[in-house]
Amino acid sequence: MLELRHRGGCPGPGGAVAPPPREGEAAGGDHETESTSDKETDIDDRYGDLDSRTDSDIPEIPPSSDRTPEILKKALSGLSSRWKNWWIRGILTLTMISLFFLIIYMGSFMLMLLVLGIQVKCFHEIITIGYRVYRSYDLPWFRTLSWYFLLCVNYFFYGETVADYFATFVQREEQLQFLIRYHRFISFALYLAGFCMFVLSLVKKHYRLQFYMFAWTHVTLLITVTQSHLVIQNLFEGMIWFLVPISSVICNDITAYLFGFFFGRTPLIKLSPKKTWEGFIGGFFSTVVFGFIAAYVLSKYQYFVCPVEYRSDVNSFVTECEPSELFRLQSYSLPPFLKAVLRRETVSLYPFQIHSIALSTFASLIGPFGGFFASGFKRAFKIKDFANTIPGHGGIMDRFDCQYLMATFVHVYITSFIRGPNPSKVLQQLLVLQPEQQLNIYKTLKSHLIEKGILQPTLKV
Amino acid sequence: MIAFFFVIIYLGPLVLMIIVMCVQIKCFHEIITIGYNVYHSYDLPWFRTLSWYFLLCVNYFFYGETVTDYFFTLVQREEPLRILSKYHRFISFTLYLTGFCMFVLSLVKKHYRLQFYMFGWTHVTLLIVVTQSHLVIHNLFEGMIWFIVPISCVICNDIMAYMFGFFFGRTPLIKLSPKKTWEGFIGGFFATVVFGLLLSYVMSGYRCFVCPVEYNNDTNSFTVDCEPSDLFRLQEYVIPGVIQSIIGWKIVRMYPFQIHSIALSTFASLIGPFGGFFASGFKRAFKIKDFANTIPGHGGIMDRFDCQYLMATFVNVYIASFIRGPNPSKLIQQFLTLRPDQQLHIFNTLKSHLTDKGMLTAAAEDE
Secondary structure, three states, rough: OOOOOOOOOOOOOOOOOOOOOOOOOOOHHHHHHHHHHOOOOOOOHHHHHHHOOOHHHHOOOOOOOOOOHHHHHHHOOOOOOOHHHHHHHHHHHHHHHHHHHOOOOOOOOHHHHHHHHHHHHHHHHHHHHHHHOOOOOOOOHHHHHHHHHHHHHHHHHHHHHHHOOHHHHHHHEEEEEEEEHHHHHHHHHHHHHHHHHHHHHHHHHHHHHHHHHHHHHHHHHHHHEEEEEHHHHHHOOOOOHHHHHHHHHHHHHHHHHHHHHHOOOEEOOOEEEEHHHHHHHHHHHHHHHHHHHHHHHHHHHHHHHHOOEOOOOOOEEEEOOOHHHHOOOEEEOHHHHHHHHHOOOHHHHHHHHHHHHHHHHHHHHHHHHHHHHHHHHHOOOOOOOOOOOOOOOOOOOHHHHHHHHHHHHHHHHHHHHOOOHHHHHHHHHHOOOOHHHHHHHHHHHHHHHHHHHHOOOOOOO | HHHHHHHHHHHHHHHHHHHHHHHHHHHHHHHHHHHHHOOOOOOOOOOOHHEEEEEEEHHHHHHHHHHHHOHHEEEEEEHHHHHHOHHHHHHHHHHHHHHHHHHHOOHHHHHHHHHHHHHHHHHHHHHHHHHHHHHHHHHHHHHHHHHHHHHHOOOOHHHHHHHHHHHHHHOEEEOOOOEEEEEHHHHHHHHHHHHHHHHHHOOOOOHHHOOOOOEOOOOOOEEEOOOOEEEEOOOOEEEEEHHHHHHOEEEEOOOOOHHHHHHHHHHHHHHHHHHHHHHHHHHHHHOOOOOOOEEEOOOOOHHHHHHHHHHHHHHHHHHHHHHOOOOOHHHHHHHOOOOHHHHHHHHHHHHEEEEOOOOOOOHHHHO
């Protein structure tokens, strides 16, 4: 039977906080007697106290070890610690950006795998924080259940989205057809199995902890898994819909930091004392300009602009198509004041660049809120970084916290303003209907198309 | 309460929808109040407003999606409604974002953890309560029988398991709920299956239960009038040899729906109780006896509805997987938003498909 140690902090008004306990080690000797007498009471009672205490009573979680590679440490040993930190961050930033370019070069499939890998790592980081907060690392079954739920939700989402795009591939294989047709039912059954396992695993003294971890897992899934799947859906729409938003967010991060570093004076929000209004506004303008230029450069290449399709003959992803209206240069006449400034009558732009202004605006204005949310989260749970995966930068989540809302925004933007529903999905659903319904729809469609002049009424002899 | 239920069924689908909404709001309120009590966070600035605001947003999103699908003709007529429905997702997302930003701006230095807990609590509650209630309404639109039979099965299972346990109960079922017994569980299972069979037999006879709810443009109201589908027409089934010898009948006339009702009752009796155990564990974890005191003798609304959690989702998934395909009017709607070349492509594919199946002949083309 597990014995969870009494957490530091005597239940007294403003009592002294106990020394931060090391992970897995016993608390100080003077707490032993208290723990013994407390064995009688339910552990949940102690957590009842814990919930209502203010933040200052919560002991800090000790930072994990430094993971900077030795080689970097040696190279920078001469510099003072502030500049050393700057250099480490800078080098890692460049490394990450070049890795990003390499993966773009390798194609959309690799990007999908990358997104999936990041999702799993983010999930792992957040769940680990949950374990540390609740000291529930030894709870029976819980780690298994968290990973199991991650698997279920991923299975559900991949089935919904991937099946649409791989319709030709799927039609060939019998077993896949069965899986697709009853996909929702199978996913639901899998989830239910996890739910029942959770209920059966409730242990008398740890109910509250278990419910907390259950909720923690679900909220984490909501945040990380849905975002990553929307990212992949955006990717399938065309790599440019994936690249421009993500680069806008990264650019906003970097330029806001630079502007803040050189010109920063007025603090922006109490949550993040290092952010300044100058950084915010400077970042906004530079991100819009950057997005504009990046959109211009990328719109030329079919590789970025075309929706990703799976070709069954070649058995791989292809991005080859006739670029849509959005990606063809059009002439816009400038409003008068710009005319005077630039001394030109018209300018030829890709319509996509106008959309990119909207995307960049969102990235600079609302994206930071995702960052503040993550800062508040770190402050609430007294952690400095989400993890120590990337030296100098913290964990993966630290890099991706501003992206939270971006992926959802881009997805909603695309479905509302750019395209309608996916044609192959509509077709697939049509073929599943009852024959009478299909006939009805056929007649409705025919009359509609003839009305619009798309279909010429045939004359049969 | 049961009498009340019958009255409401009599009043029709619109009233049922409103009742479901009210139940949802009350459940949400109960769970959020528990959260406040647990965390002593009743005085946190903004938090009550934010919770209700999020409830409103999510409801707006779901209702918009449902209304757009089912009231397509009505929506097309009114200009403002059309715009709202076309940009529905964007509007809902903007509303949610506003709430999110308000939350971030409302973080107060000493109460970060509490606020994050309440934020998480609100979202999980929304996930449980609001999605379930909307799936219930979807089921309702499919035909009132899909709403009534599952809910009655769960209620019947509750009552039957209690009675069997009362009279014959000996072996405890699970440590979480010491009053439940294996005898109650199994007895409740068989009784519920039989009840489900009988109930669906009775209800399948009436059109008002069996037909999908539609909105009639001319009369501006909900109508339930249609040709009953195959599921609700009596068919003859040959009884397998084993039962033949017992009952002495060769064939039996049943509605196919009754076979589905066996699946629904089985789920209600076997998995539904897990929802109840989940709620018991929750109450034990947070040391509350009942969710609230709304109904004298029974506790809060949540106490009555805890077993229904999973039922609504199950019925919805069941219908989507086994009964019907996608909604035809929704498909037409999606079709109309596609580009002309895509429309033409789909039209031609459909045409060749129907011709292959022999549904479409050259003569029919001319009509």
